[in-house]
Amino acid sequence: xxxLSHYLALSAFVFCAGxxxxxxxxxxxxxxxxIELLFNAANLNFIAFSRHIAPGNPAGQVFAxxxxxxxxxxxxxxxxxILLLFRQLRTVRVSEVAAMKG
Amino acid sequence: xxxxxxxxxxxxxxxxxxxxxxxxxxxLFHSAVFLALAFLAFGMLYIQLGANLVGxxxxxxxxxxxxMLLMFVIMLTKSQTDSGSLGQRAGLFASLQDxxxxxxxxxxxxxxxxxxMLGVFLGVPGTLPAATWRLAVQPDTSVLKLADLLLGQFxxxxxxxxxxxxxxxxxxxxxxxxxxxxxxxxxEEAARKAEARP
Numbered sequence: 001x002x003x004l005s006h007y008l009a010l011s012a013f014v015f016c017a018g019x020x021x022x023x024x025x026x027x028x029x030x031x032x033x034x035i036e037l038l039f040n041a042a043n044l045n046f047i048a049f050s051r052h053i054a055p056g057n058p059a060g061q062v063f064a065x066x067x068x069x070x071x072x073x074x075x076x077x078x079x080x081x082i083l084l085l086f087r088q089l090r091t092v093r094v095s096e097v098a099a100m101k102g
Numbered sequence: 103x104x105x106x107x108x109x110x111x112x113x114x115x116x117x118x119x120x121x122x123x124x125x126x127x128x129x130l131f132h133s134a135v136f137l138a139l140a141f142l143a144f145g146m147l148y149i150q151l152g153a154n155l156v157g158x159x160x161x162x163x164x165x166x167x168x169x170m171l172l173m174f175v176i177m178l179t180k181s182q183t184d185s186g187s188l189g190q191r192a193g194l195f196a197s198l199q200d201x202x203x204x205x206x207x208x209x210x211x212x213x214x215x216x217x218x219m220l221g222v223f224l225g226v227p228g229t230l231p232a233a234t235w236r237l238a239v240q241p242d243t244s245v246l247k248l249a250d251l252l253l254g255q256f257x258x259x260x261x262x263x264x265x266x267x268x269x270x271x272x273x274x275x276x277x278x279x280x281x282x283x284x285x286x287x288x289x290e291e292a293a294r295k296a297e298a299r300p
Contacts, residue, residue, distance in 0.1 A: 001107070001229040001230070002106075002107055002110050002229065002230050003228070003229050003230070004226055004227075004228040004229060004230050005224045005226045005227075005228075006110075007147075007151075007230065008219075008223035008224075008226055009220055009223050010114045010117060010118065010147075012216055012219035012220055012223055013118045013121070013216065014117060014118065014140070015215075015219070016212045016213070016215050016216040016219070017118075017121040017122050017124070017125050017212070018121070018125070019212045019215055020125050020208055020209060020211075020212035021124065021125030023204075023207075023208035023211060023212070024125070024204070024205050024208045025125070025184055026184055026185060026186065027181050027184045029130055029172065029175060029176060029179070029181055030125075030133065032172070033125075033133055033134065033137050033172065034124075034125060036137065036141075036164070036168065037121050037124065037137075037140065040140070040141065040144045040164070043144070043148075043156075043160075044144060044148075047147075047148055048151060048230065050153075051151045051152055051153070051230055052228050052230055056247070057247070058153065058244055058247050058248045059255075059256075061153045061155070061156050061244075061248055062248065062251050062256050064153070065155075065159065065248075065252070066256075066259060066263055068156075068159060068160070068163055068164070069263045069266070069267060070263070070266065072163055072167070072168070072267070072270075073266050073269075073270035074270070075168055075171070076171075076270050076271065076273075076274040077273050077274050079171060079172075079175050079274070079278075080273070080274040080275075080277035080278040081277060082175060082179065083178065083179070083277075083278050084277050086178070086179040087280075092179050092181050093181075093186060
């Protein structure tokens with residue numbers, strides 16, 4: 001038997017690793033990688049709570065599926081924006097992208 | 103410690119270590135590989151929690167599609183390292199060696215957040231059953247329940263998610279498209295003119 005709090009602690013560890021990455025990384029792609037870590041930590045919480053509170057009713061899994069779909073949509077658009085950024089400015093480092101136009 | 107519990111702590115260790123490596127490694131490609139490892143660990147945890155479908159989708163979409171797309175974009179944008187340095191500083195822990203004050207502040211913020219979250223989470227009561235290893239013995243009905251929910255109670259968000267995915271698909275194509283048509287070479291131009299001539 002594993003305490004529910006251990007699942008939550010694991011997701012907290014991964015979430016904080018993602019936050020550290022968001023604060024320190026310089027490339028837009030690294031920021032994306034960190035955001036994916038945040039998404040996964042949140043998903044683990046959804047599924048652990050779903051399993052704990054209502055073992056016969058997988059509504060939490062439905063939320064996790066929607067999170068995955070939305071993060072996939074966000075990822076596709078974001079990757080397209082990063083590619084466009086690289087084509088225009090020849091860089092993906094967010095500190096060098098100070099202006100939206102010109 | 104029972105086998106199921108030991109498996110959980112092993113996977114948890116794998117997930118934490120690989121996510122720490124993901125945010126500290128300087129080489130973006132190494133980051134992406136460890137990200138795939140973290141995704142796989144999370145997929146195993148989902149399956150251990152009885153969410154088989156979500157676990158399989160996690161492997162298919164995150165460990166498969168997202169990681170592959172990420173690697174393609176890393177190569178397309180020629181971003182080899184996160185710090186932008188090439189060659190001499192690109193060791194395994196290069197980003198730990200050039201420790202700067204802003205990283206210290208970021209680490210402080212992340213550890214403070216972790217302390218707050220652990221303080222709240224470790225007080226949460228309740229236990230979860232460990233892995234039961236009964237998948238091969240009796241048929242798994244959780245996917246049926248999930249389908250009932252997705253196409254019953256949650257059918258409106260389900261359709262909205264499909265519209266969102268379509269919109270994101272079109273948006274990504276429009277954004278990443280190049281406007282200029284490929285220029286034809288002189289040989290092609292001559293061939294076209296020769297074809298147009300009666």
